[in-house]
Amino acid sequence: MKNTDIAGIFEQMANFLEIKGENPFKIRAYRRAAQVVEHLPREIAVMLASGEDLKALPGIGQAIAAKMEELVRTGHLAAWETLKNSLPEGLSDLLEIPGIGPKTAYRLATELGISSVDELEQAIQQGKVASLFRLGDRTAENLLHQIQSLRRKDQRIPLGQALPVVEEVLSRLRLLTGAKNLLAAGSLRRFRETVGDIDLMGTAENPEAVIRSFVALPLVREVLVQGPTKASVILADGLQADLRMVEHEAFGSLLQYFTGSRQHNIALRTRMQKKGLKLSEYGITDVDTDKLEKFTTEEAFYGRLGMQYIPPEIREDRGEIDLAAKNALPELVQRSDIRGDLHVHTNWSDGAAPLESMAQAAKAAGYSYLAITDHSGGLGVAGGLNEERLLKQQQAIRRLNKELEGIRLLSGIEVNILADGRLDLSDEILSRLDVVVASVHSALNQNEAKMTRRILKALENPHVDILAHPTGRLIGKREPVAVDLEAVFQGAAAHRKVLEINCMPDRLDLQDISIYRARELGLLLAISTDAHRPEHFDLIRFGIGMARRGWCQPSSILNSRPVEEVLAHLKGGDAVR
Template sequence: MARSNDEVAALLQEYADLLAITGGDRFKARAYEKAVRAVAGYHGDIAGLDIKQLRAIPGVGKSIADKIGEYFEHGSVQAIEEVRARIPAGVRQLMAIPTLGPKKAAQLHHDLGISSIEELVDAIHHERLRDVKGFGPKTEQNILHGVELMQQAGDRVLINVAMDLAEEIVTGLAAVTGCSRCTYAGSLRRFRETIGDIDILAAAENPGPVMKAFRDLDLVGEVIAGGEKKTSIRTTKGLQVDLRVVPPQAWGAALQYFTGSKGHNIRTREMAVHAGLKLSEYGIFDVETGDLIVSETEEEVYRRLGLPWIPPTLREDRGEIEAAQRDELPELVTERDIRGDLHTHTDLTDGVSSLEDMVATAAARGYAYYAVTDHAPNLVMQRMSDDKMLAQREQVRELAARYPKLTLLHGTELNIDADGEVDWGPDFLAGFDLCVASVHSSFTQPREQMTRRLVRACENPYVNIIGHPTARLIGRRPPVDADLDELFRACARTGTALEINSFPDRLDLRDEHILWAKQHGVKFAINSDSHSTTHLAAIRYGVGTAQRGWLTKDDVINTWPLSRLKKFLRKGRA
């Protein structure tokens, strides 16, 4: 099963939100929010820890550790249940709306008696919110967009949640006697940012043992449908997983078919028809004779259609067929190409792992270079100061001597304020090896103002990378409203890279924006934005997103040799 960390983190986050609603101690709420990051970023499964071990996790004190222990023992926490009971269920539902938040949800319930999403939407349409302090037409528009985001998300989950589950299932089924091959397919193999259900494909002459092993997995909540070729289950967490078992000789055709996308498959089937062939999940057949031509590997299937093998991340019917016909498919960037991570945090600000642990983990990953980029002082809640930053710089230099194969870069993540200014002036910024600059506030500025704000940051000679450029949080916060063409032109003109933030709830820039920005000649940085040693591995999701954006390693600055990277980071400065 997947680790319990995320489940506990969600519970602690809910408690922090409930404290905010009920007017509880804001410092207490902040302590729980810090514990959320600590638990989610912990390297092991906290379900196996006792109270003493829980308290040893940075950011988890005695009271929080006791609540976690109570949850594992009883399945609930009395203190949290008591606060829940004081707040109508509908208000807790309102809290989940992106752009609304717990305090405004409580205000709407107190002032207007709103206790459901339906009542909220109706109140907006009848302009009742405009009598409430702090609410106006712009706020109404943002709330409606937040409701739309929730409805679009539906039962979909972030890619990392689906990936963890899929890899667990594949590992279990691959060990079954008679199972010759097993992998995940569908939108997960294409690295879509959210996943509706998981497709697992296995190859076996006798599907019975594989199907039985699948139904007997501990994670199975219910069997939706069972058969010789396909079984569908719903996990205890509510996610649907479909298993298909095919004969080994049909593996390639089945993998191509069940990977999709629908648009891509329609194109390949049309190509088969025009060649007098039939393409199905069992292979390519001659229409006249019914004879099987090829089926064992994807490469054979594509080759018989007159195409080279097309990487799954490109299979979205966005020009990949035409590019393949012209022999112009890009050689996509891979995780092996990444030489270093250029956006990470430590426990000096909002990370939960120490500088030493983060560097050690980066070295273990085989990176050639690694940047620590803790937050700058304008993000006040992080309590950064000049002295703290300079002290960290000395620590970085001391650590560098212990890792001769790893070049350590001292950087920072600057806050782009409402006018496009950043935290420090030129003299202080000149001391950093690189600077990431990101929007962390004032997300609802008008389009023209937001665009100018981002462009000004690009024009700063010390800003090397625009972090999570649209500031979206998938399913929770919409992207900022900016003229992306103008931003992309500014990045290309000033030599500023755009980040592909690998954190699964960001994946920002997203694939369509990457395709768009590449046309302007923009360069990119695939970063993890790690706040824990466990987060560094999330770079795989940024790479998958970059592949969906058709990027090669030449497009990505942190695949470059250090000498070329350093030249880029100088950004034309004297």
């Protein structure tokens, strides 16, 4: 059983215990356990297999540790089944709807006999929900809106698809006179790999005019809600986008509140409640005096709480709040730290541009070096290089390096890892290259044991430098290969190999929690675009976002270093010129 499944069960147990009026400390223990498990960089199953003590995890006591082990060993939890069977059917589905807490869900189930989201929608339309005690028409309409949003969120959109659409919306709105501070918040700003609804926000002297322009954009397919300061629309690709306009003085509070994540905001509010402060989208209220302070920036908001500014990408309640209170947050890697790209293709294999064009584009992107890593011949669909063509390309790179100024090309290859772990080029030819990137492209359906042995064997090859897109996933299209990443990371550490963070929006591989774990183990990572055409160098921002979500500093990123240091790490300085 995966960590996400365990976390979901613990969260539901907390909700159901709240319905039954159980001890608040017990309820909080399960909620905390859900958060801890969800954000672990390693699977509980792997930890148990290696003999680790789950009670060493923060907030995990003996009872919950035993339940985690029961879930992993058996796939079931007796206590959970008993609790679930003691309550009306369908509560879990109702609790998925924002705005419905445990007690409201229980009332809907017991008083109206509602056991599904469809039944709730029908009851709202029939006016039954509005007639419930303290649930009026407005609340019922809001619940209907949330149900519709939830159904759209079930089909989350990859970040790489959503971000360009949002940027087009914002660029059009920024042309409006008086519109300021226009930004996206939510999971998109945190650079999560998939997003649901889009939260946009800004300030303006005439917010109503901005709202009118927003709903009239050509990208808007349907207007759900329109008011003087807020509107909700469905964009042409099915994304729901909500725009909120607020006074300039409160923008920082609004942006912080809607950037999230939910766990981060809950942890922050809980911490500040103990200090007599109440946090909201409007600002910070002193409970004793009822005085509201507003903030124009997030920096000022966090500063009022006695904290460093917390970058959006790490607002996931993974310890960032405690570190910010100690002024001890790491300086995360930025675009300006990246000095080169170590995984790029040209028209020698499946790329769209010649060597010189890719070199000039990399130079224009601010890079001082570029590794040319076309596919090897074993990957027939990519028009890969056999040894003869690879040697010819190496000669072409040498000639071009004599002509280029301001950028240096490195000779490399993306070599295919065959089904048995062998590489499809000889050690003799690989030893002549500056950079050898190895990757799995075939036999993707191998079981975990075979795939893990296969990759580990490739990592043992002394000429392999970087493991590219380690899980082989394509977001929304292809699941990751079955592989024991912990074993791969240990193997990479043992052989001083580098792991890739692939910037292609449909890959984003490694993903954030795996990056976090690799960094913990002291592994070096390379943020590589896998560019196949000049414009692909712009995709570096996606890899930067993933690296920041994994708490990477520049010191963890190989290609944040000068070319001499890169080559010294990869080949001991014996570079092919």
